[in-house]
Amino acid sequence: MSLRSAFEVFRGYRHPEFHIIQRRRRWAILSGTAIVLSLIGLIWLGLNYSIDFTGGTLIQYQLQSDASVEDVRDVMAAEPYGRAEAEVQIVGGDRVSIRTTALTDLSATERTALFDELATQAGISADDISAQVVGPTWGEQISRQALIGLVVVLAAITLYITLRFEWKMAIGAMVAMLHDVVITAGVYALTGRQVSPATVIAILTILGFSLYDTVVIYDKVKENTESTAALGKDTYEGVANTSMNQVLMRSVNTSLVVVLPILSLLLFGGDTLKDFAFAMLIGVVTGAYSSIFVATPILVVLKEREPRYQQLRARLESRPGERRLRSVAAAETATEPVETAPATVGASAASKPSPRPGQPSSRPRSSKRRPPAKRKRR
Numbered sequence: 350m351s352l353r354s355a356f357e358v359f360r361g362y363r364h365p366e367f368h369i370i371q372r373r374r375r376w377a378i379l380s381g382t383a384i385v386l387s388l389i390g391l392i393w394l395g396l397n398y399s400i401d402f403t404g405g406t407l408i409q410y411q412l413q414s415d416a417s418v419e420d421v422r423d424v425m426a427a428e429p430y431g432r433a434e435a436e437v438q439i440v441g442g443d444r445v446s447i448r449t450t451a452l453t454d455l456s457a458t459e460r461t462a463l464f465d466e467l468a469t470q471a472g473i474s475a476d477d478i479s480a481q482v483v484g485p486t487w488g489e490q491i492s493r494q495a496l497i498g499l500v501v502v503l504a505a506i507t508l509y510i511t512l513r514f515e516w517k518m519a520i521g522a523m524v525a526m527l528h529d530v531v532i533t534a535g536v537y538a539l540t541g542r543q544v545s546p547a548t549v550i551a552i553l554t555i556l557g558f559s560l561y562d563t564v565v566i567y568d569k570v571k572e573n574t575e576s577t578a579a580l581g582k583d584t585y586e587g588v589a590n591t592s593m594n595q596v597l598m599r600s601v602n603t604s605l606v607v608v609l610p611i612l613s614l615l616l617f618g619g620d621t622l623k624d625f626a627f628a629m630l631i632g633v634v635t636g637a638y639s640s641i642f643v644a645t646p647i648l649v650v651l652k653e654r655e656p657r658y659q660q661l662r663a664r665l666e667s668r669p670g671e672r673r674l675r676s677v678a679a680a681e682t683a684t685e686p687v688e689t690a691p692a693t694v695g696a697s698a699a700s701k702p703s704p705r706p707g708q709p710s711s712r713p714r715s716s717k718r719r720p721p722a723k724r725k726r727r
Contacts (some may be wrong), residue, residue, distance in 0.1 A: 365597060370590040373646035380528060380643055387535020394538045399436065399545040400448050400483055402492065408447040409479045412439065413472035421445060424466050429459055436543070445471065451482065469500050490513040495549045502553075506560055514567055521647040522563045525639035529559050532629045555632025556608065562640035569596045570645065574652075584665060585658045589649050593641065604637035 369376075400406075418437045425447065426433035435449035445467075452460055468475040503523065509518040535550060537544055570592040574585060583591070595605075611633065614626035652658055 365594050367597070368590065369593045369597075369641065370586050370646055370649050373642075373649070375386055376642035376646060378431070380639075383532050383535070384528065386539070387532050390535045391539035396534065396538055397541050397543045399543045400450065401546055402544070403450075405448060405450045405480050405483055405688040406452050407483050408449070408467070410445055410446075410467065410477055411473060412445050412472055414470065416470050419445065420470060423468070424463075424470060425449065430455065434543075448483075452480075491546050491549060495553060499555065499556075502556065510564070510567070513564075514571055515548045517651040518567050518571075520651065522560060522567070524647055525563055525636075525644040526556050526559055527641050528639045529555060529632055529635045532635045533628060537628075538629050542627060543624070545624045547622075548628045551625045551628030552632060555629060555636055558633060559636030559640060562603065562637060563644045566593065566596055566600065566640055566645055567648070569593075570648070580661060582660045585652050586649050586662075589652075589668055593645055597641065600637060601639060604633055607633050663723050691706060 396483045400713060405511075411709070418439055421437045422433075422435065424430075425435040425437070432449045435447055438446045440446055455463070464478050464480070468478055506526075507519045508521050530552060533555070537705065570589050573588050573592045573595075574580065576588075580588060608630065611626050611629045614622050615630060618626055653662070
């Protein structure tokens, strides 16, 4: 594809002609590899839960100096405290919030020394620092409610797609959504990034985005496959592939528009926003991929097993090849009636070639002279 053609496809002036459905084995291998790696990360490495799920200590105080997040983090990571993984945020420009693991492994003297260093850095008294123990109950409650909400949402989505389209499309959509969740969780496990409540919220959000893209594609597939004229010329697989090419750039452009603000949050947002943006970025990318390369190929595999479409494929495959079609067309052209010469022209005259320009015609010319008059006798 030339650069001009690619630009026309990007602008929507023409539709691409990619063999997306026909190469579904490639996408299955790619998705399967990603899922296997994600499961390996989840089983062997596990998820790095924040203190909202595991419990810990929340330290808060007012900032009276120009200390930055890195300065506070250096104090927490210094020996003998060893809290390099502490989450440090400066809220509102003058409010420091530190989330770290429980300080029970530190002695009373070490805890006092830690608070003194933080107070000196912030320009306040150590008595102005608030420290409270955060139990895992809140995180467990969020996880339980999120799991219940996920099950309810999946059931509602399955019912909606079944009533709006059919149950086979609902299966494809559910597999695509589970595909997105597993890969997103696997990326968190492989990268070691902390799972916070913002991550759970982001995962639930990306499910809605993935479903939106899938429904748009399914609607186009249903519209084209219900056309008798389209199915008379191609199989269900071919019509579905044509439908995918018709809405491909719409899906890609929609995903790009969503990715741009997410990247801005990931690059310039705070720690909480970055956790949310990271999960959203992974989810949007995997959601756009699964809607195109997972949901629709699964639908085609299920639909091609129906007797109706099996008969359609067999009928189309039994048709002569392109060379045979050309020979038949040539034979039909040869048998078409042609204009014949007048009946007065003989067969021998019709078979003779026409004279070239400048050559005398071999055909005798009729004389227009009158016969001589008879002489009278005297």
